[in-house]
Amino acid sequence: MNILLIGMPGCGKSTVGVLLAKVMQYTFVDCDLLIQKRAAMSLQDIIDRRGLEAFLAEEEAALCALCEDGSVIATGGSAVYSEAAMTHLKKDAITLYLSLPCHEIERRLTNIKTRGVAMSKGETIASLYEERRPLYEKYADITLDAYGLDIEETVEHAFALIADFRKSI
Secondary structure (H helix, E strand, C coil): CEEEECCCCCCHHHHHHHHHHHHHCCCCEEHHHHHHHCCCCHHHHHHHHHHHHCCCHHHHHHHHHCCCCECCCCCCCCCCHHHHHHHHHHHEEEEEEECHHHHHHHCCCCCCCCCCCCCCCCCHHHHHHHHHHHHHHCCCCCCCCCCCCCHHHHHHHHHHHHHHHHHCC
């Protein structure tokens, strides 16, 4: 059984994921790093050189090839665009959506031009947020509103929610 973390860029999937994996004694997988390794370039370089569609195809291929057990998996924010990838990843996973309000995402994303965020030219964080939020909600087994929580509190809440969810299945 894996724990799959989804949410907007900047919501803390990688940071929370590392600590949650330690607490759960799981391994940690950062899907953005897997994509970069497969493509031999940064996420932003993939988007800049090959285009958004090529980036999304590369992401889908990386996610569909992932075979983990006993891992906390931090997806990229755009993973939810691929139904094939999400279906594959959710087969043996509890999916946790780290939710934050848009204004907090905007505050955290200070490196939007270099971070490798999958967004069209002229698109704003607010429009991206509105586009993706229903997809996060669709795929989530659990939603954690992390607004106002520090990293340790977020990990504690995530661990408790996962434990409660496991009891219910």
